């Protein structure tokens with residue numbers, strides 16, 4: 078299976094233009110061939126994920142046909158936003174933040190050490206935007222109008238959401254450009270590959286700027302919920318908290334995703350890279366640790382700044398402490414000592430805790446600490462349909478990721494003709 | 501009504517904030533040393 | 542076309558452009574009458590409301606909502622529960638037991654001078670009209686951020702429809718354009734509701750308070766709350782006793798998002814330059830470059 082794939086890549090440099098497409102039908106044949114699954118289909122992962130995905134698609138159709146009400150979602154007038162926006166979109170985008178952080182490190186600071194993982198990360202980021210942010214289509218009630226803010230019906234330039242919507246769109250384009258060299262290499266389009274390579278720096282600069290703004294913009298969406306979000310979480314600096322936390326949220330995702338892909342696709346990566354990969358993880362763990370250290374102090378400072386200290390000794394206060402100590406301070410320490418001892422297991426464990434913490438944090442803003450004075454019995458909890466659809470979206474993303482990694486030079490080295498000049 | 505016009509010191513938190521910052525400076529020395537320490541290699 | 546008409550058209554065009562979509566920041570709402578119009582609103586005197594729910598019925602009739610049964614026996618039942626506007630009720634009467642006895646309060650959209658809902662809307666489906674009406678339009682994408690951004694929890698969403706709408710009071714905008722009174726005001730038998738320009742009803746409210754200082758608390762809810770609203774309330778008891786939040790502050794809600802929104806252009810200018818600068822500064826000098834390439838090629842080979 079692996080040989081077959083490498084074959085394709087190896088053949089490329091011999092020919093003038095890669096898997097040259099003289100006629101359109103050649104191209105279609107090539108795509109057809111690539112679309113076919115490879116290897117063993119009946120893996121345990123496939124067997125578990127496929128039914129969930131299919132069930133999810135059926136439920137998506139039902140949601141589009143019947144609207145958002147019970148029993149599809151548990152959303153109600155008190156809790157307009159639930160799991161789909163809180164987890165799929167807001168948390169998903171934070172997890173996708175690894176792409177802009179690594180782009181900054183690799184293309185702007187030129188730290189070559191991390192170059193090896195940049196493609197997988199950017200691809201992951203792009204797919205996350207495509208699927209998770211795409212999940213917003215399910216959540217918005219009048220989805221057939223979704224293009225309205227794009228076509229000027231009407232440009233609500235006064236709205237944070239307007240900014241976020243446009244940034245999602247533009248950032249997906251920027252990430253596509255950043256990743257496109259891999260697609261060009263896959264199709265063997267040399268000239269295009271060269272042009273796209275030149276465009277990378279522009280896309281990176283633009284992409285990082287956009288990321289800064291919409292990572293924080295997602296936080297700014299909640300600014301006008303001042304009277305509804307618990308004072309321990311509400312501060313006028315929510316955007317900055319969202320931005321800072323997206324740094325270690327994204328990198329934790331990179332660590333987590335990377336440790337899985339390196340196992341699953343290990344045949345694509347050679348041994349020297351595996352050694353090098355541990356260095357990368359240690360480096361990432363250090364960055365996470367430092368970012369979380371700063372984030373922890375920001376959290377504490379803002380509680381003091383917002384005159385909210387008196388709330389600490391209350392049920393919501395304990396919940397806040399649980400989040401800040403258990404999911405910021407503890408993983409911060411684990412990352413640091415994991416990096417110090419080169420203990421990969423500890424680093425991966427810290428990454429998982431951090432990710433859980435980010436999920437909690439984002440859900441706090443969307444429904445856990447939102448309308449916190451509402452009695453527990455009337456609170457919103459995601460319905461099983463919301464959970465299944467969320468799971469099926471994530472699994473679809475994983476399938477798409479796997480398909481691309483198996484075909485394009487994401488983890489494996491790019492074809493020789495493409496290597497001469499990167500950036 | 502009355503509550504709208506009572507005096508409210510919006511800078512009341514500034515003192516504690518600066519104390520936390522000083523604490524931050526102290527902790528950051530230890531933290532930075534810890535992060536950059538590497539045992540076996 | 543003579544010069545006069547031309548100037549008129551041209552003038553209105555320019556005015557349209559500056560007061561219209563792109564160029565007017567949310568703040569100009571504060572001035573209220575860019576177009577020479579005043580905000581309109583309703584003064585609600587809760588001491589006069591008898592809880593007959595005729596406004597609810599009139600509202601339903603005007604807006605094509607399910608008509609409620611407002612017979613006396615039914616009213617008693619309905620008013621036992623705490624109530625809130627819903628996707629089928631733009632206005633509801635709520636009953637409160639207070640130190641001064643039973644008080645009925647009509648609840649609905651406050652038609653804020655600077656509405657959070659309108660500032661939140663990415664397609665301007667929620668709009669503050671120059672006449673003070675806050676209306677909803679069908680270009681809405683259903684993101685429900687207006688619900689989150691409304692300090693009074695007013696916009697309601699039709700969760701159970703495949704083609705849902707945001708539902709809320711629009712201060713009878715259509716009727717206003719025809720010169721008619723809002724449905725509820727017309728139906729009110731006791732004069733608990735009074736419509737007029739915000740200036741008029743504010744004056745009237747202040748007059749009532751100063752004429753009967755013992756009857757009213759000395760506060761008009763909505764005069765300053767969340768930057769002022771076009772819907773104003775008078776009460777005999779402190780407002781927190783009849784279900785009004787006193788912790789909303791006097792800052793107009795859109796102001797909370799301006800800190801972020803106004804920073805955006807600066808980031809767009811400064812970030813790219815900073816990054817290009819760093820990128821250039823970290824570039825290896827000529828001598829190193831050969832070495833760098835070599836290293837790179839090597840890495841690419843495996």
Ligand code: SF4
Pocket residue numbers: 649650651652653656657658659675690691692693694695696709
């Ligand atoms: S009360 Fe709510 S819905 Fe009505 S204008 Fe104000 S913000 Fe908008």
Ligand code: SF4
Pocket residue numbers: 658661662663664665666667677680681682683684685686687688707
């Ligand atoms: S739900 Fe509709 S009206 Fe409300 S903010 Fe979103 S697009 Fe605007």
